[in-house]
Amino acid sequence: MATRKKRTLPQPVPPAPAVPPPAETPRPIAVVDMGASAIRLVVAEVPAGQPLRILEEVSRGVLLGKDTFTHGRLGSPTIEATLKALEGFRRLMDTYGVLRYRAVATSAVREASNSDAFLDRVRLRTGLDVEVIDGSEENRLTYIAVREQLRDHPARDLGDALLVEVGGGSADISFLRKGQPIQSGTYPLGSIRMRQSLASWQGSHEQGARLLVRHIHNVVDDIRREMPLREAAHFIAVGADVRFAAARILGDEAPKEGVPVVTREAFIAFCDEIIAFDLDQILERYQLSQSEAETLVPALLAYRELLLETVAEQVTVPEASLRLGLLLDLAREGDGQGIEDLRRQVLASATAVGEKYRFDAPTPARCPRSRCACSTSCGPSTGFPIAIACCWKWRRCSTTSATTSTSAATTSTPGTCCRRPTSSASPRTTWRWSATWPATTAGPFPRRATCPTWPSTATRASTSTSSPRSCAWPTPSTPTTCRR
16 A cells, blocks of 8 residues: 655744845045144044054145245245145045045144135145134143043043143143043143254354243243142153153153153253253254254253143153044044033133133032033122023023022022922922122123023912012121022
C-alpha cells in the first residue's frame, strides 16, 4: 500500500536583520582669522561625541596692522597680498568640501578707514563673507578656547586668574573668578601697534626700549584702575610669543602632554634678557622670521608688566587661540551650549559690577528660576539703586531695601516687598512693583524699573480680592508703588 505524503505549507523566510546605514562622515568646518600680523586658516572636522580633529592649518604673513597703525588705512599692496592669500584659502576649503565656515577680522581691519571697501573686494573676489568682530567677541572666543584647554586645571577653576592675550593690534584681558569671566577689556598693547609707534625712532636701542616700557606701564596703570589685578593668583598667557618664550625657558623639560607652566622668576628673567637684544641679534640668535622677531620684544614686555601687577607665582601657557575658540563656537552652534555659556558669563559680570558698588548679593541668589526679570538693589547709604542684575526665570520681585508694611489682607517682610500676599483670602493674587526716581537723580540709573508678575494675567484677574498697597524706599523722594 502506497504511503501518503504529508503536505506541508511553506514556512515564511525570516527577514534579514536590518543593516544600519553607514555613519555619515562629518562635514569639515573652517575658520579664517585675519589678524594684524598674519592671515590664518584652520580646517577641522567634528565627529559625533569626539573632540575636534584638525585637518589643515595654513598661515600667510600679511602685516595688515602695519598699514593701519601707521597710516590709518590699508594700502593697495597689502590689500592685493591679502586677496591672493584668501583666494588660496578658498580653494583649499573647496577641496575639503567645507560648507560651514566663519571668517573674522580684528583690530587691523576694524580700525582701517577703508575697511568697508576692503571687505567688499574680499567678498567679490573670493566669495568669503568676513565679519569684523569687536574686542568683547575676541575675549569671549579666547575664553572658550582657554576653558577647553584648561579643563579641571587649578589655574582656571581655583581662585582668581588673569587671562591675557597680546596680539598684533591689541591685548585682550579678562579677569576670571572661579573659571567665569567677570571683567574683560581690549587695550592698545598690540605688539605691531607698539612697534609702529617707534618706527621713526632714531635713538639707541636702549632708549627705545625704555620708551616702550614707559608706554606699557602707562596703559597698565589704566588697566589697574578697571580690574583688580592684585587679586589674581593665577596668570594665564595666550599667544605665539609667550608660547615661544615658554618653550625656550623649559627646553627639554617642556611637557610632551599637558599645559606648560613657567615660574614667575624664570619668565621675568627671560624677558629681561631678551630686551637687551636688538632686531638683528634676535633674528640671528633665535632663527625667527622678520615678522616674528619684530613682535617678540613688545609682546613679552606687555606680559611681563601685567604679570608683575599680580601675585601669581606661575605663568600658565595653554595651546589656545582665537581660531580654536572660533572652531569650538562653530562646532557647538546648534546644541545650545553657547547660550548657556553666555548666560553664565552675563550673570557673573553683572554680579561683579554689583560687588563693585556693594550691592546686596543674596537677593538674586534667592530667586526661584521660573521667569526672567530684573531685580534692583539699593545701597545702604544712598537709598538709590546701584546695580541691576538679571536673574533668569524669577517667580517674584524682591527689593531688599523696602520697609516692612502690613495690612489686613497682606503681610510683608524686608526683602519681599510687593510679593504674593500670604492671606488665605486671596492665595493666588500676585503683585508687581515699579519704582520711579525723581528727574534730578544723577548717575547711570534707570528712571523706572518693573518686574513681570506670576501667575498669568487671566488667573490673577480672576483671583484679585484686595486693593494695592504701597511700599517705600528708604528716602521719601523715591516712592515705590505696588499694583496688580
